[in-house]
Amino acid sequence: MFRVVILGAGNVATHLIQAFEKASNVEVVQVFNRSKKGLESLPFAGNSTTDINHLMEADCYIISVPDDAVQELSESIPFSNRLVVHTSGSVSLNELNSKNRRGVFYPLQTFSKERAVDFSVVPICIEAENSIDLKVLNELASSVSKSVYEVNSEKRKQLHLAAVFVCNFVNHMYQIGFDLSEKNGIPFSILKPLIKETAAKIENASPKEMQTGPAKRNDQNTIEKHLNLLEQPLQKEIYKLLSQSIQKTYGREKL
Amino acid sequence: MFRVVILGAGNVATHLIQAFEKASNVEVVQVFNRSKKGLESLPFAGNSTTDINHLMEADCYIISVPDDAVQELSESIPFSNRLVVHTSGSVSLNELNSKNRRGVFYPLQTFSKERAVDFSVVPICIEAENSIDLKVLNELASSVSKSVYEVNSEKRKQLHLAAVFVCNFVNHMYQIGFDLSEKNGIPFSILKPLIKETAAKIENASPKEMQTGPAKRNDQNTIEKHLNLLEQPLQKEIYKLLSQSIQKTYGREKL
Numbered sequence: 183m184f185r186v187v188i189l190g191a192g193n194v195a196t197h198l199i200q201a202f203e204k205a206s207n208v209e210v211v212q213v214f215n216r217s218k219k220g221l222e223s224l225p226f227a228g229n230s231t232t233d234i235n236h237l238m239e240a241d242c243y244i245i246s247v248p249d250d251a252v253q254e255l256s257e258s259i260p261f262s263n264r265l266v267v268h269t270s271g272s273v274s275l276n277e278l279n280s281k282n283r284r285g286v287f288y289p290l291q292t293f294s295k296e297r298a299v300d301f302s303v304v305p306i307c308i309e310a311e312n313s314i315d316l317k318v319l320n321e322l323a324s325s326v327s328k329s330v331y332e333v334n335s336e337k338r339k340q341l342h343l344a345a346v347f348v349c350n351f352v353n354h355m356y357q358i359g360f361d362l363s364e365k366n367g368i369p370f371s372i373l374k375p376l377i378k379e380t381a382a383k384i385e386n387a388s389p390k391e392m393q394t395g396p397a398k399r400n401d402q403n404t405i406e407k408h409l410n411l412l413e414q415p416l417q418k419e420i421y422k423l424l425s426q427s428i429q430k431t432y433g434r435e436k437l
Numbered sequence: 438m439f440r441v442v443i444l445g446a447g448n449v450a451t452h453l454i455q456a457f458e459k460a461s462n463v464e465v466v467q468v469f470n471r472s473k474k475g476l477e478s479l480p481f482a483g484n485s486t487t488d489i490n491h492l493m494e495a496d497c498y499i500i501s502v503p504d505d506a507v508q509e510l511s512e513s514i515p516f517s518n519r520l521v522v523h524t525s526g527s528v529s530l531n532e533l534n535s536k537n538r539r540g541v542f543y544p545l546q547t548f549s550k551e552r553a554v555d556f557s558v559v560p561i562c563i564e565a566e567n568s569i570d571l572k573v574l575n576e577l578a579s580s581v582s583k584s585v586y587e588v589n590s591e592k593r594k595q596l597h598l599a600a601v602f603v604c605n606f607v608n609h610m611y612q613i614g615f616d617l618s619e620k621n622g623i624p625f626s627i628l629k630p631l632i633k634e635t636a637a638k639i640e641n642a643s644p645k646e647m648q649t650g651p652a653k654r655n656d657q658n659t660i661e662k663h664l665n666l667l668e669q670p671l672q673k674e675i676y677k678l679l680s681q682s683i684q685k686t687y688g689r690e691k692l
Contacts, residue, residue: 299634
């Protein structure tokens with residue numbers, strides 16, 4: 183049985199706790215969070231603390247706090263030579279304080295508190311300083327997910343950057359689509375089958391093969407019409423820049 | 438039984454023919470296409486012609502050709518006072534020649550020849566000049582889809598513009614994610630669960646509620662790191678502009 187302490191009470195921490203609670207070989211022995219309020223909102227009935235000096239004995243300490251708080255929290259841990267990992271895509275392993283054995287346990291998914299996540303399909307990227315710790319992280323990750331990857335800090339940063347494009351920026355495209363439809367009295371739901379199909383299309387083909395639309399066709403006439411329809415300057419800029427980038431991808435440099 | 442003639446042999450025409458072939462109350466009596474080659478590649482065994490003067494008698498003629506070819510093709514039709522519609526999102530009803538009764542039959546989906554489409558969930562936007570023709574289009578659309586909407590030309594243009602954001606631009610974000618992962622020796626497949634979840638999240642919530650990421654959190658440190666990682670100037674520009682737009686959406690104007 184692996185004994186785990188979670189440090190943090192945000193979206194990732196919440197989903198991680200829920201996933202570990204279902205795993206047969208992992209026990210979340212404690213959750214630490216600076217504020218009591220965060221702890222109270224967690225779906226966790228076990229031991230919890232707001233005092234870093236009261237951390238319990240465990241095989242692995244998982245820091246799941248905002249990126250810019252990881253380093254400081256790792257420094258404030260009172261013990262040494264134990265396995266301490268973080269869950270962040272963009273933070274290096276060596277931003278953790280070196281008094282403990284360091285590692286990374288990065289679940290590559292978008293988490294919202296109110297939405298259940300099937301952790302078994304979430305890729306987990308692990309990294310450690312030695313093969314024994316890597317094995318521990320591999321077993322921990324395998325206890326909740328079928329996809330475990332060993333990824334070093336450099337590659338993980340690139341992966342996190344790619345994730346911003348395919349998740350955060352994609353969601354912003356949905357937001358603009360939402361704005362345009364609602365503004366014109368069209369229910370956003372009419373766009374949902376298209377959104378679903380666009381995501382489904384790249385399951386078995388590369389995005390390049392699946393590209394469609396006016397920019398791909400170099401249909402300048404439709405591009406101009408669309409630019410005239412857009413009222414918000416930022417949306418106009420986005421339309422121009424992304425069309426230009428699509429045209430460049432398919433070998434047409436001019437917009 | 439509705440008798441339909443399809444004019445065109447592209448992606449939309451192909452999928453439309455296949456959908457109508459499955460409908461019990463519609464018969465595709467003929468397919469017209471200027472080039473014989475296009476006709477030969479169609480999965481259609483019925484009557485076909487490359488001669489516009491040989492069009493057969495039908496209840497509805499569906500023009501499914503590139504946007505900039507719709508008008509000319511509608512002019513070249515030798516008869517008058519029949520129901521002639523097009524399938525384009527961005528072309529007005531009145532770009533069709535007025536010698537015939539005009540209409541629109543716009544399936545809001547992204548079609549690729551090699552990928553099967555479940556037409557029953559594809560929203561079809563219809564428009565006509567009179568209520569009898571609208572009823573015909575409604576029955577035709579209902580024969581292949583559960584989602585039929587009456588949408589006028591103005592709204593349809595806005596909808597098509599919204600579709601460019603949620604489909605074409607989204608796919609381009611996938612493409613950039615693909616490039617970044619492949620360039621760093623990371624299989625693109627690691628990003629697929631994230632892509633799927635990002636699309637699934639907005640099924641029951643608005644995109645605004647579901648936004649995550651460095652720009653949403655105003656995490657300037659991560660934004661700067663990402664900009665430094667990006668080598669391609671256009672990708673850098675896209676990252677900057679979309680982060681700025683997300684920050685503006687959530688009330689933070691400065692990048």
